[in-house]
Amino acid sequence: MIRETHLNLGIIALLIAIPAWALMADEPFIITLMTRAVVFALAAVGLNIALGLGGLVSLGHAVFFGIGGYAMGILAHHAQTYTPLTEWPFLLEGTKSMPVIWLTAIVASTFAALVIGILSLRTAGVYFIMITLAFGQMFFFFAISWSAYGGEDGLSIYVRNGFPGLNTLVPVQYFGLCLVILLAALFLNARLAKSPFGLALNAARQTPARVETVGLDPTRLKLVAFVISGAITGLAGALFADLNRFVSPTMFSWQLSGEIMIFVIIGGVGRLFGPVVGALVFVALEHLLGGLSEYWHIYLGILLLLIVLFGRGGIIGMLCGRERLHD
Amino acid sequence: MSLLTITDVEATYGSSQALFGVSLNLDEGEVVALMGRNGMGKSTTVKCICRMIPAKGTLQFDGQDLTRLPSHRAARLGIGLVPEGRRCFADLTVYENLIAAARPGPWDLDKVCALFPRLGERRDQRAASLSGGEQQMLAIGRALMTNPRLLVLDEATEGLAPIIRQEIWAAIHTLKTESGLSILVIDKSIKELATVCDRAVILERGRSVWQGGFADLSHEVTQKFLGI
Numbered sequence: 001m002i003r004e005t006h007l008n009l010g011i012i013a014l015l016i017a018i019p020a021w022a023l024m025a026d027e028p029f030i031i032t033l034m035t036r037a038v039v040f041a042l043a044a045v046g047l048n049i050a051l052g053l054g055g056l057v058s059l060g061h062a063v064f065f066g067i068g069g070y071a072m073g074i075l076a077h078h079a080q081t082y083t084p085l086t087e088w089p090f091l092l093e094g095t096k097s098m099p100v101i102w103l104t105a106i107v108a109s110t111f112a113a114l115v116i117g118i119l120s121l122r123t124a125g126v127y128f129i130m131i132t133l134a135f136g137q138m139f140f141f142f143a144i145s146w147s148a149y150g151g152e153d154g155l156s157i158y159v160r161n162g163f164p165g166l167n168t169l170v171p172v173q174y175f176g177l178c179l180v181i182l183l184a185a186l187f188l189n190a191r192l193a194k195s196p197f198g199l200a201l202n203a204a205r206q207t208p209a210r211v212e213t214v215g216l217d218p219t220r221l222k223l224v225a226f227v228i229s230g231a232i233t234g235l236a237g238a239l240f241a242d243l244n245r246f247v248s249p250t251m252f253s254w255q256l257s258g259e260i261m262i263f264v265i266i267g268g269v270g271r272l273f274g275p276v277v278g279a280l281v282f283v284a285l286e287h288l289l290g291g292l293s294e295y296w297h298i299y300l301g302i303l304l305l306l307i308v309l310f311g312r313g314g315i316i317g318m319l320c321g322r323e324r325l326h327d
Numbered sequence: 328m329s330l331l332t333i334t335d336v337e338a339t340y341g342s343s344q345a346l347f348g349v350s351l352n353l354d355e356g357e358v359v360a361l362m363g364r365n366g367m368g369k370s371t372t373v374k375c376i377c378r379m380i381p382a383k384g385t386l387q388f389d390g391q392d393l394t395r396l397p398s399h400r401a402a403r404l405g406i407g408l409v410p411e412g413r414r415c416f417a418d419l420t421v422y423e424n425l426i427a428a429a430r431p432g433p434w435d436l437d438k439v440c441a442l443f444p445r446l447g448e449r450r451d452q453r454a455a456s457l458s459g460g461e462q463q464m465l466a467i468g469r470a471l472m473t474n475p476r477l478l479v480l481d482e483a484t485e486g487l488a489p490i491i492r493q494e495i496w497a498a499i500h501t502l503k504t505e506s507g508l509s510i511l512v513i514d515k516s517i518k519e520l521a522t523v524c525d526r527a528v529i530l531e532r533g534r535s536v537w538q539g540g541f542a543d544l545s546h547e548v549t550q551k552f553l554g555i
Binding site: 203207209210215216217 | 377397399402403407410416417418419423424426428429469470472473
């Protein structure tokens with residue numbers, strides 16, 4: 001068995017080595033592919049806080065991913081068309097600045113996660129899954145019908161938004177930016193898991209009644225986890241939209257919610273680097289098998305089946321052994 | 328001053344009534360034994376106090392009405408429960424169990440480990456892998472970490488080896504003498520209870536039938552209600 005810390009360091013090394021090699025070999029497409037993996041990993045790190053720490057099986061995390069995406073799309077669209085977002089009560093212009101877009105994405109998805117969380121956490125188990133899915137569908141169809149921002153066709157942004165001091169159009173620079181954010185989110189996740197809040201949340205996932213006797217409200221713990229989770233996935237949505245320079249209602253689709261969950265399950269639910277491994281494997285399969293067949297999801301399905309049946313801790317669990325119970 | 332006052336409390340499990348009228352009073356700094364044979368309502372009374380089941384009647388803690396509070400709010404008011412069967416957070420380590428429960432106050436990791444040195448020795452061990460006695464110490468430590476004003480011990484020495492029981496009774500004694508903590512204790516051993524308890528309340532078929540100073544507990548009373 002490999003020590004999990006060693007494996008995690010190896011994964012970080014891989015995240016740096018592959019683009020470094022691609023840069024030298026002049027393979028910008030590989031860098032873009034890695035950026036895609038890193039952004040997906042960030043979205044899944046978000047979900048892993050709700051799912052892994054809080055035990056909340058949310059099948060609606062694409063809501064936050066989509067909100068982040070549309071935060072970028074709407075702000076950049078107004079900036080590139082030189083039309084204000086609103087003129088009343090005060091003039092609000094669009095922006096091409098990534099930090100502002102990220103902040104908007106985080107604030108909007110935090111608010112959405114708070115409202116969805118308050119309503120969804122009144123239920124549990126399969127009803128929680130269904131209600132989060134229902135919210136996902138609501139946002140999906142709302143985006144389709146929102147003709148001001150492209151409706152079903154989505155919004156194209158011609159030039160990638162800017163970050164002070166960087167040329168974000170250079171693939172490796174944008175990759176670096178996304179990687180730094182991913183590592184920051186992982187650091188936050190690691191700190192959170194060991195904080196009193198994270199420990200109480202962990203206990204609440206396993207035995208809600210027991211945490212109540214020490215004065216903690218399990219619903220509230222789960223709500224906080226859900227909100228943090230939504231905010232991180234929202235930020236990933238903004239980065240994803242900037243990577244593609246395009247947003248569309250598919251960012252809200254339930255298939256995407258499912259994919260984010262698949263990243264977490266493949267890598268290992270509740271494992272710090274589980275989402276990263278899952279997203280890397282997913283993007284690699286998508287790239288390698290997608291070239292062979294349009295129906296490459298069949299192989300993904302087989303992989304998922306094998307992992308769920310034989311390796312309950314995902315790939316990290318298989319390599320490092322089980323750490324915590326996640327049943 | 329009265330810390331916990333419960334008067335004519337009734338409770339039911341589904342259609343069967345478990346408590347028909349339990350009254351007890353516990354003053355600040357007092358240690359009270361809740362006694363009775365099996366199935367007489369001791370643990371049900373504890374569940375009512377800790378708001379784990381609905382109850383009718385008067386339940387007051389430090390002058391505040393408990394009846395409408397959820398379990399975690401009652402705990403926040405300062406009722407620290409050591410539940411029957413210990414119920415530690417199995418998947419967390421000893422220290423993680425303690426940290427998860429921590430609330431500000433005089434009790435912290437160092438003080439808990441001073442009371443139960445074994446917990447300090449096993450700090451990074453998963454709670455599920457501890458022995459029964461150590462889990463019991465952890466359950467008490469975890470309740471203390473919430474910095475309670477009232478500690479409720481439900482069968483804290485049940486099923487433990489005599490040497491461990493002694494350690495736990497010694498700790499309860501320390502809590503009483505050094506911390507002046509108010510304690511409600513359920514246990515079957517009169518001999519051990521006598522060393523720490525100021526008063527006793529006896530339950531019989533869901534009713535409180537006898538209350539008084541522990542020293543006044545006559546052979547007749549114990550014979551009649553406890554069968555010893």
